[in-house]
Amino acid sequence: MARGLGATVRRFPAGDLAALEAMLTEAPPGVSKMICMDGVNSMTGNTPNLVAFAALAREHGALLYVDDAHGFGVIGERSATEASPYGHRGNSIVAHAGETYDGIVLVGGFSKAYSSLLAFLAVPTWLKDHLKVAAAPYLFSGPSPIASLATVLSGFDVNAARGDAIRADLHAKTAKVLATTTALRLATPNTSGLPIIELPLANPDDIDGVGHFLFDAGIYVTLAAYPLVPRSEVGFRVQITAANGDDEIDELCTTLRALAERFELQRHAELPAQGRRIGSATPDAEVRLSA
Numbered sequence: 257m258a259r260g261l262g263a264t265v266r267r268f269p270a271g272d273l274a275a276l277e278a279m280l281t282e283a284p285p286g287v288s289k290m291i292c293m294d295g296v297n298s299m300t301g302n303t304p305n306l307v308a309f310a311a312l313a314r315e316h317g318a319l320l321y322v323d324d325a326h327g328f329g330v331i332g333e334r335s336a337t338e339a340s341p342y343g344h345r346g347n348s349i350v351a352h353a354g355e356t357y358d359g360i361v362l363v364g365g366f367s368k369a370y371s372s373l374l375a376f377l378a379v380p381t382w383l384k385d386h387l388k389v390a391a392a393p394y395l396f397s398g399p400s401p402i403a404s405l406a407t408v409l410s411g412f413d414v415n416a417a418r419g420d421a422i423r424a425d426l427h428a429k430t431a432k433v434l435a436t437t438t439a440l441r442l443a444t445p446n447t448s449g450l451p452i453i454e455l456p457l458a459n460p461d462d463i464d465g466v467g468h469f470l471f472d473a474g475i476y477v478t479l480a481a482y483p484l485v486p487r488s489e490v491g492f493r494v495q496i497t498a499a500n501g502d503d504e505i506d507e508l509c510t511t512l513r514a515l516a517e518r519f520e521l522q523r524h525a526e527l528p529a530q531g532r533r534i535g536s537a538t539p540d541a542e543v544r545l546s547a
């Protein structure tokens with residue numbers, strides 16, 4: 257769509273600040289620039305170094321568009337009294353990183369943490385004024401359904417009353433699953449401790465068998481098959497939710513142990529350092545552990 261409106265679209269490898277900087281430097285002088293990326297990544301479960309991306313964007317006069325559909329409701333502002341390293345309030349990646357909203361377009365969705373059908377843009381005022389007269393979906397769509405608005409309002413009440421406790425529980429459940437994958441030396445790109453855990457297979461042709469094995473054991477995961485992902489990344493994504501009971505988390509861990517005996521999953525040569533998880537001294541560092 258951006259191309260259709262005359263924009264030049266260029267891609268940079270996720271998280272690669274140097275590659276992005278080279279592109280920004282090459283851009284013709286005077287053109288408007290927008291950097292688009294995920295907040296919490298939908299596959300790796302990791303966060304980008306938002307502080308560094310925001311600084312680079314501002315240095316080059318570019319807008320930074322961050323889609324934090326997966327972070328909104330889960331991560332939020334940090335404080336000494338936080339109930340978990342996910343932070344307070346679930347108010348998304350910009351607050352979590354302690355950044356300002358200067359030059360940032362934050363996109364948040366309610367279809368993940370809130371299980372409803374709404375999304376929002378937090379934008380600079382000049383851009384909001386522009387979108388209100390120029391954005392086709394805003395101009396030509398009907399209003400959000402009342403049911404969606406009502407469930408989000410109820411979700412806000414739950415968030416205010418016990419959101420931090422729910423997030424602390426989610427963090428503990430995720431830590432338990434990650435402790436299991438670590439003990440099994442399973443490779444996962446997840447270095448954040450957030451509840452999206454992708455587990456790549458050693459043999460991409462096993463994907464059908466692995467899917468059946470998990471399904472038959474009563475575990476629902478998202479399969480990442482070729483050509484949806486490169487063959488080297490074929491595997492499955494486990495999503496842990498606060499609605500999963502402790503018994504279900506135990507069942508998942510038991511099933512992962514059985515799966516690892518039955519199928520070859522990609523393994524770590526060495527155990528990942530705990531210091532790279534959210535809540536460590538270096539929460540922003542993203543290090544991909546698998547190829």
Ligand SMILES: Cc1ncc(COP(=O)(O)O)c(C=O)c1O
Nearest residue numbers: 294298323325326365366367375
């Ligand atoms: C990063 C990201 N943004 C947006 C969406 C779409 O969200 P929605 O279902 O609310 O349209 C997804 C869907 O999974 C996603 O992964």
